[in-house]
Amino acid sequence: MPHVTPFDSSPASHLPILQRIYSDTLHRNPGEPEFHQSVHEVLTSLAPALSAHPEFTETGLIERMIEPERQIIFRVPWQDDSGKTLVNRGFRVEFNSTLGPYKGGLRFHPSVNLGVVKFLGFEQTFKNALTGLNIGGGKGGSDFNPRGRSVEEVMRFCQSFMIELHRHLGEHTDVPAGDIGVSSREIGFLFGQYRRITNRWEPGVLTGKGREWGGSEARTQATGYGSVLFLEQMLKMRGEDLDGQRITVSGSGNVAIYSIAKAQELGAHVITASDSDGYVIDEKGINLELLKQIKEVERGRISAYPSRQGGSARYVPTGCVWNVPADAALPSATQNELDSAAAATLVNNGVKAVAEGANMPTTPDAIHVLQQAGVAFGPGKAVNAGGVAASALEMQQNSGREIWAFDQVEEELAAIMCRIHNTCYETANQYGAPGDYVVGANIAGFERVAAGMLAQGIV
Numbered sequence: 001m002p003h004v005t006p007f008d009s010s011p012a013s014h015l016p017i018l019q020r021i022y023s024d025t026l027h028r029n030p031g032e033p034e035f036h037q038s039v040h041e042v043l044t045s046l047a048p049a050l051s052a053h054p055e056f057t058e059t060g061l062i063e064r065m066i067e068p069e070r071q072i073i074f075r076v077p078w079q080d081d082s083g084k085t086l087v088n089r090g091f092r093v094e095f096n097s098t099l100g101p102y103k104g105g106l107r108f109h110p111s112v113n114l115g116v117v118k119f120l121g122f123e124q125t126f127k128n129a130l131t132g133l134n135i136g137g138g139k140g141g142s143d144f145n146p147r148g149r150s151v152e153e154v155m156r157f158c159q160s161f162m163i164e165l166h167r168h169l170g171e172h173t174d175v176p177a178g179d180i181g182v183s184s185r186e187i188g189f190l191f192g193q194y195r196r197i198t199n200r201w202e203p204g205v206l207t208g209k210g211r212e213w214g215g216s217e218a219r220t221q222a223t224g225y226g227s228v229l230f231l232e233q234m235l236k237m238r239g240e241d242l243d244g245q246r247i248t249v250s251g252s253g254n255v256a257i258y259s260i261a262k263a264q265e266l267g268a269h270v271i272t273a274s275d276s277d278g279y280v281i282d283e284k285g286i287n288l289e290l291l292k293q294i295k296e297v298e299r300g301r302i303s304a305y306p307s308r309q310g311g312s313a314r315y316v317p318t319g320c321v322w323n324v325p326a327d328a329a330l331p332s333a334t335q336n337e338l339d340s341a342a343a344a345t346l347v348n349n350g351v352k353a354v355a356e357g358a359n360m361p362t363t364p365d366a367i368h369v370l371q372q373a374g375v376a377f378g379p380g381k382a383v384n385a386g387g388v389a390a391s392a393l394e395m396q397q398n399s400g401r402e403i404w405a406f407d408q409v410e411e412e413l414a415a416i417m418c419r420i421h422n423t424c425y426e427t428a429n430q431y432g433a434p435g436d437y438v439v440g441a442n443i444a445g446f447e448r449v450a451a452g453m454l455a456q457g458i459v
């Protein structure tokens with residue numbers, strides 16, 4: 001389990017309650033280190049908000065917020081291409097529906113377990129609150145590993161997954177989308193099966209759909225675009241912009257690809273991308289079309305990049321992308337991928353800003369190292385909220401039977417990202433932690449959910 005720092009930032013008056021809630025969380029949720037980590041991060045931010053709003057400590061509000069409203073675990077049997085029957089485990093954690101239907105992605109990856117889904121659902125609740133839109137928090141997925149599976153196997157898996165999941169969904173109830181291992185291809189298979197089971201063309205039940213069957217323009221790009229727009233705002237507060245900045249990105253999935261695209265469009269020089277095997281460094285700047293060809297079209301590995309790009313690029317099979325000197329870093333792969341040693345290297349190399357494109361990619365110790373060194377640090381629940389925000393715009397189009405132009409969605413997305421940035425920035429100032437986006441995001445998200453929960457009674 002990653003090391004977590006004590007509640008040393010909390011005013012003494014709220015130490016006991018926060019500490020008790022945290023130790024209850026450990027006790028009630030054994031063996032779920034990622035969930036503990038995400039709860040700890042939020043609790044350590046809350047003390048100033050609790051001092052200003054003592055009502056938030058009443059009616060078990062924080063305790064209720066930490067306990068998911070519903071947790072569904074189910075068997076997903078399916079047959080591979082040889083006819084062998086395999087069994088995976090499916091999850092949907094419906095965390096909090098105070099602000100809207102449960103909303104959050106599905107992750108298909110061997111690392112998925114209940115604790116991981118709970119951490120993601122907890123994060124999602126605050127992230128979704130930060131968008132200012134009416135979406136609650138949820139997350140789901142499976143330990144199914146799509147790597148090396150044929151399209152037919154993936155389809156059969158998705159169909160089996162939906163046979164159980166469908167009864168829990170609905171446009172006003174729970175609306176999944178993609179996450180790691182789930183792109184519009186999988187959403188297509190899931191949507192087709194939902195439609196077949198229910199005999200309803202109900203597009204608002206899933207987001208990230210294809211453009212021709214209820215999907216939104218710019219949803220594919222939204223998480224990456226939004227992350228870079230957030231980073232741009234962070235730099236702006238320091239009197240800088242993205243033009244000419246040297247940027248390292250980890251990952252090569254949807255978030256990484258469209259972060260690279262937007263950063264390049266805004267004049268930045270993006271020099272890395274990675275996958276779970278290694279990373280590429282391209283001093284000429286990442287060739288986006290080649291990266292998309294390898295990862296989106298061929299579904300290949302990043303190691304294929306250098307030989308097809310020519311002399312400027314090299315592949316590093318071991319080691320860490322954060323060893324590459326950069327002005328700004330966008331961890332966009334997965335949780336806990338940037339540890340304190342990597343953070344120290346980034347600091348020594350003069351990094352100015354780190355913005356989390358993935359969910360919780362930076363360990364608590366690493367966040368501490370970065371913030372102590374005066375690096376602007378943007379937490380995932382704020383930085384990567386553009387994806388789910390565009391999902392909410394997709395739901396809005398679906399309920400009005402509308403199709404918006406790319407520019408319209410992108411414009412709305414930019415406004416939402418700017419608003420989220422300013423909310424985090426101003427909330428941090430208001431609660432005595434200027435420049436601390438972690439505190440700002442946690443308190444702002446918490447306050448919106450908490451106010452709604454108080455108004456809606458003990459449910």
Ligand code: GLU
Nearest residue numbers: 104105177178179388391
């Ligand atoms: N999986 C994405 C996230 O982590 C998007 C969720 C959604 O669009 O519902 O926010």
